[in-house]
Amino acid sequence: MAGEARSEEAGLVFHPMDQFIVKPFFGDGAVSWYTITNSTVWMALAVLAVFALLVLGTSKRAVIPTRMQSVAELAYGFIYKMVEDICGKDGVKYFPYIMTLFMFIVFANFLGLLPTAFTPTAHIAVTAVMAFAVFFGVTILGFVKNGPSFLGLFWVNSAPLALRPVLALIELISYFVRPVSHSIRLAGNMMAGHAVIKVFAGFAAITAIAPFSVLAITAMYGLEMLVSFIQAYVFAILTCVYLKDALHPHH
């Protein structure tokens, strides 16, 4: 397949990264901070989707839920249980923040899978803001709740005394790497999947390969559905884990 592709390369145009270009949604022009861009529009659609599911879907407050309402309740129960299980009872008051992150990411991811859509969560700027917000929020919360004893998080009491300084250094580094891995994991996953689909789509220009290309896109699409959910879940669960560290810093 690759050989064929190369022989007809003149006809093939790959621009897998073009789908990530941010541009004004209305007309042309420079992108300033307030411009309504394609990114803005898809974020707004995510907000609307959250509103539709969690507010309109539950408007009847039925004891026996409709389908929409039971999906909303499922999402609520899923995240609520996760926060409660990981952070404990005292973490439940941070549930709305984690729910906000999860709902935004999951809807941005899934809306981004629509053809010609834009995926805000494929951008490091977006995921980094969320990850650093979690990082700073959790760090400040840790110091506010525990005072200087929050630093006990880095001092592994169960390890032999000689190893503790070394472990403290490693813990410290891993603590500061958290927001980086947290954000790049989500953005990287989203970007990679979309770029791969775009590359497969580029191969569809060759008639002989087109059927395989369509099959490959279909398979990738299924995988991306999975990734969309899993990455939102992973982002939320890691947020919970970091929050747990802030609330109960002692191992």
Next chain:
Amino acid sequence: MATEPINTELAGTCVNEFGSAIGMPQLCGEWFGNQIFWLVVALVAIYFILSRVALPRIGSVLAERQGTITNDIAAAEDLKVKATQAEAAYDKALVDARAEAQRIVAAAKADIQADLDKAIAKADAEIAAKSAESEKAISEIRAGALQNVEEVAKDTALAIVEAMGSTADAKSVASAVDAQMKG
């Protein structure tokens, strides 16, 4: 996505004159401000939608459902207890009715037995009276017969003595007969 060409000065450093991305668009610093601004707006909007409306509502619906389920289960247990009680009462009534029936049967039997005993005793008494009467009659008859035998024996003895040709007074014959009969 990148079909319409845009002006180079508008394209900036991240997009070339054909509208294609130069490198990774994710790393284009020009767009960061815009994305961050609108992301914060979106997150704040979602946060208020969730914390003001959606989450309290869903939470109350779930609590209400939990309450309804708990109440229904409690009501079901109540009814179950009632059913068990009714069954016990029914069983008790059945046992009572059986005992009552047995008591009535026993009483009837006792009555009949008493009547029967009375009748038997009466019949026995009558039989005894009748047989005593008969006994008496028989003994009278027997006594009468003995006396007759004595008289006949005395008369016969007197007649025999006279026939033998000797005279004998009746008194001595009678005493001799008496002596013979006693021996």
